Every structure is written in structure tokens, then in C-alpha cells.
Amino acid sequence: MDTPRIVIDERRLDTNIEDMAVMARKAGVALRPHIKSHKLPQVAHKQLAAGACGITVAKLGEAEVMAEHGIKDIFLANEVMGSEKFERLSALARRIRLAVGVDSLEGAQALAEGIRAHTGLDVLIEVDSGLRRCGVEPGREVVSLAQEISRLENLHLRGIFTHAGHSYGAADRAELEKIALAEGKVMVESARELRQAGIDIEVVSVGATPTVAISAFTPGVTEIRPGNYVFYDAMQLALGVIPSIEYCSLRVYSTVISHPAPKRWVLDAGSKALSLDKGAHGHSGVEGHGIIIGQPKLRIVRLSEEHGVAEGESMLQVGDVVEIVPNHACTVVNLFDEVEVWQGLQRQVWEVAARGKSR
Ligand SMILES: Cc1ncc(COP(=O)(O)O)c(C=O)c1O
Secondary structure, X not given: OOOOEEEEEHHHHHHHHHHHHHHHHHHOOEEOOEHHHOXXXXXXXXXXXXXXXXXEEOOHHHHHHHHHOOOOEEEEEEEOOOHHHHHHHHHHHHHOEEEEEEOOHHHHHHHHHHOOOOOOEEEEEEEOOOOOOOOEOXXXXXXXXXXXXXXXXXXXXEEEEOOOHHHHHOOOHHHXXXXXXXXXXXXXXXXXXXXXXXXOOOEEEXXXXXXXXXXXXXXXXXXXXXXXXXXXXXXXXXXXXXXXXXXXXXXXXXXXXXXXXXXXXXXXXXXXXXXXXXXXXXXXXXXXOOXXXXXXXXXXXXEOOOOEEEEEOOOOOOOOEEEEEOOOHHHHHOOOOEEEEXXXXXXXXXXXXXXXXOO
């Protein structure tokens, strides 16, 4: 086998997709999965077939690729700025049902102006439920931005959304639960304030794989947008979101190319295959740069671009191939042109069609 490569266990992938769809149905919420995690139209179609109402993307380029692959309902859960992008947004909005995030009056005005030629666009206000990235403060700030938006001709306010990404930095289960409860609560309270102010909204959207099992059940939440759950990874395992590594459907296969010292093995998977990601939101609990399956005493301690250095104890020899569950599956997929998908002995190769879409 030529390495490094990504191998996806299709049965596990399908189970993860189905489990989330079942949970959404139980909670009585719409499921609009974030495809930034897989960037694969084939997986997006599986999610839709399992009951998703549409998809979420992070970038306009991802939305364009998914639309080319027949997906007709997309939420771009991000703020978009710049005349070129507004033109692309307008063109896309003519072909599919599209919504985009906003979190400022300046942004909303520029958007309304930029899509002038188009008849209108749905927007959702991003609310900061604690991540401290984009988003207005819950409550009053949401109401005043919504009032401003209602005065803009080309925009229609579909709802509000948040992403509790700070849950990835939770020190323990108790903190994670607190974040998930707060995520649902601030959104439902903001929705109530909006309605009290006479602004009707349809969507109250939350979503992060670590929090969704709790926030989905907050009465008043209408939609969830988990992404990573299709694969899971070492970070989700460290956070206790999944009980065991068997839930992880994605692995990086890598070859031992050197065993230069008794306790050191060098793999052909470096940062260009595993990424240096240890979590963007503080303490993530991961040790090293991924988990080597079946090698409990071996840790990937260092990565350079083409080399992964593992230290510890092992019987591995030069030429052996190992399976690695990466720290963060989403950033790893973005590094590969294609993934191999295994269903028992059957293999398919899927192009990572929406990779590298940074614009
Ligand atoms: C706005 C937004 N929504 C949803 C998600 C999905 O989160 P996760 O991958 O934890 O499920 C992300 C992930 O970065 C995001 O940025």
C-alpha cells in the first residue's frame, strides 16, 4: 500500500451519520450538518439521504462545489465580505436555496448593497455563545441588529445561529455540559427577545459535535449543525464525546520508513498528512499527534513536514504500515486530494472535491 493515505471505514461512517440523524429526530430538530469536516459530496448526499434538511459550509467555495454536486439547500455559516464574493453569492443564490451569516450592521449593509442585482438573500445572525470569535452578544444586541436588518431591502432574516467551539477547550465533562446547556439557553432566550420585539424568526440553530447531544434537546432550538461526527477523532475521544476509538471512521495509513534508535520510529506521515492541529480552542486533552492503533506504548511526539517521529516501545519494523487516528480529522481531510473508502473488501476512491476552498 502506498502511504500516507486516508482510509475511511464506510460502515462506521454510515453508522455515525445514521446515529446523528436518529438523535436529531428524537430531539425534534432539523439536522443541517457542517460539511467542512469531510468536504466530500458523497458524504453530504449520505447525510441528506439520512434525513438532513440541507448542509452547512464555512466558505463560499465549498458552497459552490456542493451546489455543482446537486445540493440545493446550503447555509454558509460565516460572515462574507468583498464585492467579488457578493457577486458569487448572488449567482449561487439564483441556483439554490442559500443563507449566509451576519454579525454586524456594516456587514449586513455591504451584503445588501453587494447583492443588489439579486432579489434577496436569507441571513442568520451569528450569536456569540462563548467562543469569542464572530457573533453579537446574546439578547439586546441580537434584537438591535435584527431591527436594522429588517430595514434593509434585500435581506430576509431567517434566524439566528451559534457555534460553541469553545467546548473543545473544556477541562472535563462537567464544563462541557455547562457550555452545551448555555449554548441552547442563550439562543432560545435571544429568540424569545426577538419575538417579543415583533421580529419573527424561523431558525434557532446550534451546533458543535461535543455539545450537540445536549443543546439539541433545549426546547426552542430548531436546528443542529454538527460536522465532525461523521469521522470523530482523537480530540473527540479525549473529550469523552465518544466512548472508544472504534467510533472513529477515518484513519491515516503510514509506513515506518526508519528505526534509527531503539526507542524511535519514523513514519512517512508528517504535518502534511496529520496536520499540527492539537485543537484551536485551548486545552484539548490530546497527547502527541494522533493515536497509532494497536501501539499503546508508542506516541507520535514530533512532526516535521514529511516525517512523524514516534517514541516509546514497539515491535514495529521498517516497512510496516500503521493506522493513525488523527487529532483533528477535519484539518487532515483538507490535506489530501482523495480518500479511500472501504466497505469490507470493496474499495472506492473519492476526490476531496471541496478541499482547499479558502475563499
Ligand atoms: C459555525 C460552525 N458551525 C458548526 C460547526 C461544526 O462543529 P463540529 O465540527 O464541532 O461538529 C463548526 C465547526 O467549526 C462551525 O464553525
